[in-house]
Amino acid sequence: MTASALAYALRWRSRAVTPGAHRGTLSGPGHDFERSVPLTGNRDARRLDLRATLRDPSERVWVRLFRQQAVVPVVVLVDVSRSMDYHGATHRHALAAELAEAIAHAAWRIGDPFALIACDHRIRAELTLPPCRSAAGARAALARLRAHEPDGDDNSALLKAAPLLPRRRSLVFLLTDGHMPDERLNRVLGSLARHDVVTVLLGDSREQHASSRWGIARLRDLESGAERLLLQRPALARAFDEARTARRERLRHIALRHGRPPLFIDDRIDPVQFNRYFLQT
Amino acid sequence: MMSFDHPHWLWAALLALLPLLWHGQRTLPHGWLPGVPADPASRALAVALRLLGALAVLGSVVALAGPHRQGEDVERIGTGAHVVITLDRSASMSDGFAGRDAQQGDEAKGRAAARLLEDFVRERPRDLFGVVSFSTAPVHGLELTADHDAVRAAIRASAAPGVGLTNIAAGLTMSLEQFRDKPVTGSRVVLLVSDGAAQIDVRKQNQIRRLFAENRSALYWIFLRTAGGRGPSDPPDPEAGFDPAPEYFLNEYFRDLGVPYRLYEADTPDALARAIADVARLQNQPLRYRETPPRQDLGGLFIGIAFACSLLLLAARTFEVPAWSR
Known part of the structure; x- marks a missing residue:
């Protein structure tokens, strides 16, 4: 649908x-x-x-x-680092794959070439699809993306993706969870400056909230493996909400500096929200 | 200071490092920890849980090693004195202070001493008293007791006319035996009241010296001097031929005992009263002494600590959430 x-x-x-x-x-x-x-x-x-x-x-x-x-080439630049493997309200990687497929459909309908580039700490050549208008090729690439299990330590290869993109100005969807230093996102967007980049930030309502019930939880970072013990309580839940708001404001600021506000997609794809984004920006 | 029955168990204390290295908690995956807000309370809890784990192991290990505290001498300040009144009941105590020149109506030495000692007892309500009287053989009057009515009665009873000789060694031995196996909660005093002395053989001398050292008792000797008679402070006169001067040598021996010692010579009831007042004043000073407390077993304490830590860890375990933000 x-x-x-x-x-x-x-x-x-x-x-x-x-x-x-x-x-x-x-x-x-x-x-x-x-x-x-x-x-x-x-x-x-x-x-x-x-x-x-x-x-x-x-x-x-x-x-x-x-x-x-x-035509305008449509490139989906997808982050497949391990943090994309988060299972919260939904599986983030599955959500990214679903969104990539939806964008591919939208591209076919109006005849735009579709390209796919997947990055973690290196460019995932086996998942990469050069710009093409063949539905079969895109479908195969999307199937590979869906079957892929994220195992990259970080998403630093996003910085190296720019040379793989078409030389002509393209529409680039950067599908990521935004789990990287601000500096890196800034540089990634800077390296893609010749293109029209839509930063799609895939959030998860479970990940960025804390329960206000009392409890003890030890969180493990999917990428670095670092651990932190948290005393779950109402004050921590408030701190989480504040941190989430502040983080989104920062991401918004960075993305706006490079031309477009970010598109936040939480838990599920809302077509109305997606389409309105292009009317408003 | 703490010491151990099985110190080799203490090597197992290295196991206390394990909780510092491994937490043993369930971990929940999260996308990006740098985005999690800093929380000092959580950080403190994390440190506290690890320390609790280490402490639980450490407590168990120390308890296994059999810890105990071996009496370190503690300085105490005693208040109530333990006084054993050792009364001479030899025949001469029935005489007055005037000796042969006694007149009818003079107070006998024994009676005067008993009267003044009764006052002494009455003025010292916090002290424990024992009574021993002696002549040829010692008489066990009263165990150390706080029942002052009984003490005064015993003193009055010893003022009855005496018989026999002055066997000081036996009297002192019995008096010192009173202190045996009693806690030292105040100064100990043997108050020897006599009007004569006797030679003490070497074996007895050593025994008495040992008893004084063991019981840490002071000695006050109130010598009731008969007018014209010899006293402990008169050295023997070599001119006078054979002169055993037992009072003088007994005094020398007492001075050599190594315990607090004082001699009072009283040749009138007034002088006796002054002497007893002086003893009372001396004994009013608080006593400083060192006491060796009994061995204290600390194993239960450490097991308790380990148990409490384990309980807290268990509580923390039940608080762990199965999934993040559900």
């Missing part, structure tokens, strides 16, 4: 030659009016601009020129 409900729209013009569903920069068949030009040479007379022709004192014939629509 979510797989077919997502859609994205862009406010910038694609410079791609291949016709597609987004506004492009090349002249050609389409309905995106660019300008009117005198009908000289080989211009197509079908798109006669009557108003401009009549207004012309030298009585030349004018035709309208349109821009053709173009």
Whole structure:
């Protein structure tokens, strides 16, 4: 259901030659009016601009020129470090895979090439899919992603992903849990500056909340293996909520500096929220 | 200071490091610990739980080693004195202080001493008294007791006319036996009241010296001097031929005992009263003494500590949550 409900729209013009569903920069068949030009040479007379022709004192014939629509490559850059393996309200890696599949569907529907790059502490070449419009290839890559068990120590390879992306400006979905130092996220977004990057932060309501009932819990970090004992109590629950709010505000600040606010997806994919995001930004 | 019956068990104390290295708690996976807010209370709890574990092991190990505290001497300050009144009941005690020049109506030495000692007892309500009287053989008058009516009665009874000789050694021995196996909670005094002396043979001398040392008792000798008679402070006169001067030598022997000793010579009832008042004043001073407390077994204490720590750990165990944030 979510797989077919997502859609994205862009406010910038694609410079791609291949016709597609987004506004492009090349002249050609389409309905995106660019300008009117005198009908000289080989211009197509079908798109006669009557108003401009009549207004012309030298009585030349004018035709309208349109821009053709173009494709925009869609790249899903997915974090597959071990922290993505968190089982809370949902399995975060499964959620990421589901979202990647939904984005792939959205791309097929309007004919955009879809690419997939998975990173933990290194680029996961076996999960990588170069930009392609083949549904079969994408489906296979998504199946591999779903079957993958995250085992990377961190997501530092996100920094090395930029050269693998198409040279042309693309729409990049960065699917991550945001569990990295602010500095790294800042640099990752900086390395992807030529693209339109949508930072999708996959949160988990169980992970970022603490129960207000009294208890003792020893947490183990999935990535570093570090442990911390916590005395669960109402004050700690409040501290967790405050920390979560502060962290989201910081992530929002970093992402906004690089062009777009982050898209927070907690526990499940809400198509309405996803689609509204592209209308509002 | 603590000592151990089985000190080799203490090597097992190294096991107390285990709880510091391993916590044995259930761990719950979490995505990113740096994002978890810092919490001093939780940090303190983590440290406390590890210390409790170490303490539980340590307590058990120390308890296994059989800890005990062997009496370190403690300084005590005693208040109530233990006084054994040792009264001479020889025949001469029935005479007055004037000796041969006695007139009708003079108070006998024994009676004067008894009267003044009764006052002495009355003024010292916190003390324990024992009464021994002696002549040729010692008479066990009264065990050390706080029943002062009985003490005064015993003193009055010893004032009855006496018989026989002055056998000081037997009287002192019996008096010192009174202190045997009694706790030292105050100063101990043997108050010897006599009007003569006798030679003590070497064996008895050693025995008495040992008893004084064992019982740590002071000695006050009130010598009731008959007018014209010899006293302990008169050295023997070599000119006078054979002169045993037993009072002088007994005094020398007492001075050599190594315990607090004082001699009072009283030749009138007034002088006797002054002497007894002086003894009372001396004995009013608090006594400082060192006491060796009995061995104290500390195993139960350490087992208790280990048990309490284990209980707390068990409580913490039951508080562990099975899953995060559920």
